[in-house]
Amino acid sequence: MSAVTPAAIMRAHPTRRSAWRSRIVIYGLLIFFAVLYLMPLVVMVMTSLKPMSEITGGNMFELPHHLTFAPWIKAWGTTCVGLTCAGIKGYFWNSIKMVVPAVFISTMLGSLNGYVLTKWRFAGHRLVFGLMLFACFIPYQSVLIPMAVILGKLGSIGMNMQDLTGYSLGFGNPTVNLVLVHVVYGLGFTTLFFRNYYEAFPTELIKAAQIDGAGFFQIFRRIMLPSSAPIFIVTVIYQFTNIWNDFLFGSTFAAGDNAPMTVALNNVVNTSTGVIEYNVNMAAAIIAAAPTLIVYVVAGRYFVRGLMAGAVKG
Numbered sequence: 092m093s094a095v096t097p098a099a100i101m102r103a104h105p106t107r108r109s110a111w112r113s114r115i116v117i118y119g120l121l122i123f124f125a126v127l128y129l130m131p132l133v134v135m136v137m138t139s140l141k142p143m144s145e146i147t148g149g150n151m152f153e154l155p156h157h158l159t160f161a162p163w164i165k166a167w168g169t170t171c172v173g174l175t176c177a178g179i180k181g182y183f184w185n186s187i188k189m190v191v192p193a194v195f196i197s198t199m200l201g202s203l204n205g206y207v208l209t210k211w212r213f214a215g216h217r218l219v220f221g222l223m224l225f226a227c228f229i230p231y232q233s234v235l236i237p238m239a240v241i242l243g244k245l246g247s248i249g250m251n252m253q254d255l256t257g258y259s260l261g262f263g264n265p266t267v268n269l270v271l272v273h274v275v276y277g278l279g280f281t282t283l284f285f286r287n288y289y290e291a292f293p294t295e296l297i298k299a300a301q302i303d304g305a306g307f308f309q310i311f312r313r314i315m316l317p318s319s320a321p322i323f324i325v326t327v328i329y330q331f332t333n334i335w336n337d338f339l340f341g342s343t344f345a346a347g348d349n350a351p352m353t354v355a356l357n358n359v360v361n362t363s364t365g366v367i368e369y370n371v372n373m374a375a376a377i378i379a380a381a382p383t384l385i386v387y388v389v390a391g392r393y394f395v396r397g398l399m400a401g402a403v404k405g
Contacts, residue, residue, distance in 0.1 A: 134151055134152065135373045135376060135377055136373075136377065137151070137152075137153075137154060137155060138151060138369055138370055138373040139162050139163060139370050139371075139373040139374040139377060140155045140158055140159060140160070140162070140370075141155045141156075141157075141159070141370055142157055142159055142161070142370070143366070143368065143369075143370060145157065146369050146370060162368070162370035162371045162373070162374040163374040163378070165178070165368075165371050165374075166178065166179060166359070166371045166372075166374040166375040166378060167179060167180050167374075167378065168180060170359055170362075170368075170371050170375065171359070171362045172355050172358045172359055172362065173358045173362060175348075179352065179355050179356070179359065179375055179378065179379070181348060182350055182351060182352050182354070182355030183352050183355075183378065183379075185266065185345075185348075185349060185350065185351050185352070186335060186351040186352040186353075186382075188266050189266050189269045189270055189273070189334070189351055190331060190334050190335050190382075192270050193269070193270045193273040193274055193277070193330070193334050194327055194330045194331050194334060196270070196274045197273065197274045197277040197278055197281050197330055198281055198323065198326045198327060198330060200274070200278055200281065200282075201277075201278060201280070201281020201282045201284065201285050201326060202281070202285045202311075202315070202316075202319065202322075202323070202326075203311070204223070204278070204281075204282040204285065204286070205281075205282055205284070205285025205286040205287075205288065205289045206285070206289055206311055206315055208220050208282070208286050208289075209286055209289040209290050209292070210289065210292070210294060210297045210310075210315075211307065220282070220286060223278070223279045223282050223283070224279060224283060225279075226276075226278070226279035227279040227280055227283060231276075231339050231340065232339070234276065235339075235343055238272055238275075238344070239343070239344070242263075242268050242271070242272075242344060245262045245263060245268075245271075246262060246263030246268075247263075248262050248263075249261070249262025249263035249264070250262075250263060265344060265345035265346070265349035265350075266345070266349060268344050268345070269340060269341065269344055269345055269351065272340050272344060273330075273333075273334045273337070273340065276340075277330050277333065277334070280326075280329065280330070281326050281330065284322055284325060284326050284329070285319075285322060285326070288319065288321075288322040289315070289319075292315070292318065296314055297310055297314070300313075300314055321393060324390050324393045325393075327386075327390075328386055328387065328390055331382075331383065331386055332383050332386070332387075335352070335353075335382055335383055336353060336383065337351070337353065338353040338354065338357065341353055341354045342354050342357075352379050353379065355379075356375055356376060356379045359371075359372060359375045360372050360375075
């Protein structure tokens, strides 16, 4: 009895042969675009691990001959950011102090808005949701002047409170200002995400809980929140990425030592000390991008699941 070879099987099944060809083309294109997409990151990493003598040689695609982490240490602790040479570490923590409360507050408010707009509907709820949805399409540049006026008023209130009570409650603080700006601007998006997700949530569970005597916040805490993990992950990833990578609001409403990481990175690149240290600049850029990369690596697989969870009603 003769053995059946894979080639014979392919000849006997043209449909299977066509499927294999399609798979080869698909995976070939995926690999090509993955390499194309990751090439800048690879060049950045290799450049950040080289001494300047190797970088000035001209071949950026060569692996480091003398591996060094000195550019990373300098970028973190001693590189010049504008007029100061204390590294980017302070600005990194500025961004952390801004991003964490802004993401938390905007996400929680968005979840409450979505809950109210779907399960506690009131007269005019569609108009309210439409206005919040419209806010998603307002460009950053158009809100700079109104936001500056509002923050100026809040700063004046903070100064008066400081004079009267000794406490300003954060009014006028650049970090608090940025938190407020990002919460207000992101609230339309977070409300949209949670509203679409809760639209598909069974209303019967809410009615059953109301019959049992559960109130507004009790239903939200015990029924809605435990079932909202996928959309929370989507919203946190979206908000964290947008807020961390923001440059316009950071450069407008915070300056000097209170600036976020993106503004500091721009100042590092534009600071002239006689020699452009490409390895230090690349190390600083990777440090600036690391938090968003970590968030996507850790929770990225849940991102699409969360989006799809609220995409179909049923």
